[in-house]
Amino acid sequence: xxxxxxxxxxxxxxxxxxxxxxxxxxxxxxxxxxxxxxxxxxxxxxxxxxxxxxxxxxxxxxxxxxxxxxxxxxxxxxxxxxxxxxxxxxxxxxxxxxxxxxxxxxxxxxxxxxxxxxxxxxxxxxxxxxxxxxxxxxxxxxxxxxxxxxxxxxxxxxxxxxxxxxxxxxxxxxxxxxxxxxxxxxxxxxxxxxxxxxxxxxxxxxxxxxxxxxxxxxxxxxxxxxxxxxxxxxxxxxxxxxxxxxxxxxxxxxxxxxxxxxxxxxxxxxxxxxxxxxxxxxxxxxxxxxxxxxxxxxxxxxxxxxxxxxxxxxxxxxxxxxxxxxxxxxx
Ligand code: ADP
Numbered sequence: 233x234x235x236x237x238x239x240x241x242x243x244x245x246x247x248x249x250x251x252x253x254x255x256x257x258x259x260x261x262x263x264x265x266x267x268x269x270x271x272x273x274x275x276x277x278x279x280x281x282x283x284x285x286x287x288x289x290x291x292x293x294x295x296x297x298x299x300x301x302x303x304x305x306x307x308x309x310x311x312x313x314x315x316x317x318x319x320x321x322x323x324x325x326x327x328x329x330x331x332x333x334x335x336x337x338x339x340x341x342x343x344x345x346x347x348x349x350x351x352x353x354x355x356x357x358x359x360x361x362x363x364x365x366x367x368x369x370x371x372x373x374x375x376x377x378x379x380x381x382x383x384x385x386x387x388x389x390x391x392x393x394x395x396x397x398x399x400x401x402x403x404x405x406x407x408x409x410x411x412x413x414x415x416x417x418x419x420x421x422x423x424x425x426x427x428x429x430x431x432x433x434x435x436x437x438x439x440x441x442x443x444x445x446x447x448x449x450x451x452x453x454x455x456x457x458x459x460x461x462x463x464x465x466x467x468x469x470x471x472x473x474x475x476x477x478x479x480x481x482x483x484x485x486x487x488x489x490x491x492x493x494x495x496x497x498x499x500x501x502x503x504x505x506x507x508x509x510x511x512x513x514x515x516x517x518x519x520x521x522x523x524x525x526x527x528x529x530x531x532x533x534x535x536x537x538x539x540x541x542x543x544x545x546x547x548x549x550x551x552x553x554x555x556x557x558x559x560x561x562x563x
Contacts (some may be wrong), residue, residue, distance in 0.1 A: 238381040240279035243298035248449035250434035250442030254387030263395040289366045308524040319541030326549035328396035330374035344467045373397035378549045388432035394425040400481040408559040437466045439477045453521045459513045485512040
């Protein structure tokens with residue numbers, strides 16, 4: 233059966249290996265039909281979530297550069313515009329239009345239960361949380377639901393947002409599904425999160441979740457110097473059998489069995505195992521970095537990919553929006 237895949241990345245800074253192993257690697261695998269054989273013939277959408285990023289990036293030059301950079305990154309990791317629709321969220325106004333409609337069927341307490349909101353609340357207090365951050369799950373529900381998405385490959389931190397998209401789809405279908413003679417039954421499909429257990433939360437150099445906002449990342453396109461610096465800064469715990477944070481990141485590159493042997497042989501020698509990890513990271517990152525460099529030389533091509541993605545995404549989104557508008561009775 234054909235399946236539709238949808239996911240996005242916010243242009244808020246350099247992507248890191250947590251983004252890659254937690255989500256972006258699955259984008260490519262699903263695109264190529266490797267992770268889910270059923271999905272091979274479906275449509276794949278990969279979005280640069282610039283309106284989501286606007287909650288954080290409020291500088292035009294930065295926004296432009298970071299957005300283009302995500303497009304380059306998508307191509308560098310192996311997303312193929314012949315197989316996938318790569319587009320910018322702001323290029324398809326239906327996303328924000330549908331968000332408003334979802335706002336009208338969603339309660340404030342429901343959104344207050346979102347982890348992202350609770351985290352922001354704990355960090356900075358209600359007064360400094362903007363409405364965009366509060367409303368984030370509704371924009372994300374619109375992103376996913378506009379395209380009749382089946383599968384959303386993401387990291388664990390996004391699980392609740394996919395559940396919000398499902399809840400919102402169910403609620404909309406219940407309220408408006410059979411309400412006019414023009415539309416019957418379901419308008420929105422219920423999406424499912426696709427989260428790989430082993431990499432659902434990749435830890436950063438300090439052992440917390442790797443995240444752009446914690447300054448604990450290993451960048452996906454890091455230079456050799458940056459790799460060395462990041463790995464040497466990984467916090468080690470002398471009480472554990474192995475230096476856990478190093479081991480976990482290392483597991484992304486070698487099978488556990490092989491690592492057990494290496495770490496057993498080098499017990500207590502943190503510098504040695506870190507050096508092995510540095511080599512593995514360099515070997516993994518170098519070709520990606522070179523590919524990114526090549527793609528960045530031809531921005532005309534990158535912009536053309538985005539232009540084509542925009543047209544394709546718009547076609548689907550505007551059709552769905554017409555259906556929604558009929559269902560709510562504005563046309
Ligand atoms: P970030 O969370 O770094 O700000 P995004 O929100 O753009 O970046 O995340 C892009 C994708 O990467 C999402 O699917 C998210 O769940 C995933 N992701 C982010 N950090 C991690 C991590 N440490 N481990 C696994 N997946 C992650």
